[in-house]
Amino acid sequence: MEEFSLITSLVKRLPAPGADVLIGIGDDAAAVRTSGQPLIMSTDTMVEGVHFLPSTITDYNLGYKSLAVSVSDIAAMGGKPLYALVSLAISSDWNEERLGKLYDGFAEVTARFGCHVVGGDVVSTTGPMVITTTVIGEADKPITRRGAQPGDVIFVTGRLGGSSAGLETLMQQSAISPTGQAALVAKHQRPEPRVSAGQFFAEVGVHALNDISDGLASELNEIAAQSQVRCVIEAARIPLQPEVKEQARSRQADPLSYALYGGEDYELVGAVPARTFAVLLANAQLLRVPITQIGRCETGDGVVMRHVDGRLEVIEPKGYNHFARASRAGSR
Ligand SMILES: Nc1ncnc2c1ncn2[C@@H]1O[C@H](COP(=O)(O)OP(=O)(O)O)[C@@H](O)[C@H]1O
Ligand SMILES: Cc1ncc(C[n+]2csc(CCOP(=O)(O)OP(=O)(O)O)c2C)c(N)n1
Ligand SMILES: [Mg+2]
Ligand SMILES: [Mg+2]
Numbered sequence: 001m002e003e004f005s006l007i008t009s010l011v012k013r014l015p016a017p018g019a020d021v022l023i024g025i026g027d028d029a030a031a032v033r034t035s036g037q038p039l040i041m042s043t044d045t046m047v048e049g050v051h052f053l054p055s056t057i058t059d060y061n062l063g064y065k066s067l068a069v070s071v072s073d074i075a076a077m078g079g080k081p082l083y084a085l086v087s088l089a090i091s092s093d094w095n096e097e098r099l100g101k102l103y104d105g106f107a108e109v110t111a112r113f114g115c116h117v118v119g120g121d122v123v124s125t126t127g128p129m130v131i132t133t134t135v136i137g138e139a140d141k142p143i144t145r146r147g148a149q150p151g152d153v154i155f156v157t158g159r160l161g162g163s164s165a166g167l168e169t170l171m172q173q174s175a176i177s178p179t180g181q182a183a184l185v186a187k188h189q190r191p192e193p194r195v196s197a198g199q200f201f202a203e204v205g206v207h208a209l210n211d212i213s214d215g216l217a218s219e220l221n222e223i224a225a226q227s228q229v230r231c232v233i234e235a236a237r238i239p240l241q242p243e244v245k246e247q248a249r250s251r252q253a254d255p256l257s258y259a260l261y262g263g264e265d266y267e268l269v270g271a272v273p274a275r276t277f278a279v280l281l282a283n284a285q286l287l288r289v290p291i292t293q294i295g296r297c298e299t300g301d302g303v304v305m306r307h308v309d310g311r312l313e314v315i316e317p318k319g320y321n322h323f324a325r326a327s328r329a330g331s332r
């Protein structure tokens with residue numbers, strides 16, 4: 001069982017939606033036609049033991065991250081978040097004080113991104129704590145994963161690999177400096193949804209966009225498959241968070257594997273015509289986020305990475321997959 005094929009086979013049982021559904025299942029968020037701008041909506045669940053542990057995140061940052069990851073899917077459509085719903089299945093080890101901290105974390109996200117929690121649900125559970133966030137937003141021209149064209153520049157925002165390296169420092173001993181560890185842990189616990197950047201990308205006509213929840217390899221394969229292009233990326237161009245290199249060195253691990261297969265960086269990866277990429281670069285400072293070309297789209301399919309010695313490696317979509325245990329972070 002694999003996530004994508006599971007969803008595809010299950011939704012076959014549902015009647016197909018009408019023409020008012022502009023973007024259905026298969027993207028970062030759905031888009032539906034309304035009298036104004038299209039509404040976009042996305043939901044994500046975080047489960048104790050799968051997405052977090054008391055040892056990997058504080059209650060406040062768990063609130064922050066749970067809502068930030070849904071906001072990130074809105075950013076990946078080039079949208080503006082407006083409203084959120086929050087559902088909790090509360091396990092016995094959570095009291096009101098801890099839940100208060102979770103909500104303070106939600107409040108930071110709503111204040112920063114100008115949205116509001118307008119409802120939710122609360123139940124008790126004998127199992128682990130579960131947090132589901134749903135965010136609804138609007139986007140004039142939502143950016144899908146299927147618009148990439150041969151010749152497009154492939155780019156990413158920010159620096160990659162920090163989240164999974166941060167998780168590693170939280171779960172195991174780390175040999176790098178305390179400030180280095182703190183930077184990685186911050187990336188893991190407090191991802192930065194690229195909302196303004198996403199909105200700008202929509203305005204200037206970025207062709208395809210995805211946020212990086214499962215790892216660059218997985219997200220690029222989604223763009224390649226849905227756009228029917230081949231993504232050719234260059235190893236030397238992938239921007240790594242500096243501390244990732246330090247951590248990889250200390251563990252004799254491949255630094256690129258954190259970016260490709262680690263996931264949870266919540267940066268954006270996209271495809272854009274070369275002349276528009278120049279506009280992105282010119283505005284990177286204004287958007288307060290680095291923007292880096294990592295490759296090009298070509299005719300064909302799949303994702304390949306050119307190593308510095310010229311060797312081409314096929315990059316399989318083997319990022320984080322909830323139902324493929326063998327492909328989890330341990331495969332590094
Ligand atoms: N249980 C489900 N039923 C219907 N659609 C789903 C279900 N789970 C996920 N999806 C849809 O499948 C697509 C891929 O989901 P996912 O991989 O979680 O996206 P993302 O990585 O952007 O959060 C999305 O369009 C999502 O809405
Ligand atoms: C305790 C713990 N173990 C493992 C991970 C790593 N991890 C859990 S889920 C995930 C992928 C992202 O979550 P997912 O539910 O797939 O989000 P989506 O793709 O739907 O946005 C990763 C890398 C973690 N964050 N915490
Ligand atoms: Mg996404
Ligand atoms: Mg999801």
Ligand SMILES: [Mg+2]
Pocket residue numbers: 213214320
């Ligand atoms: Mg995922």
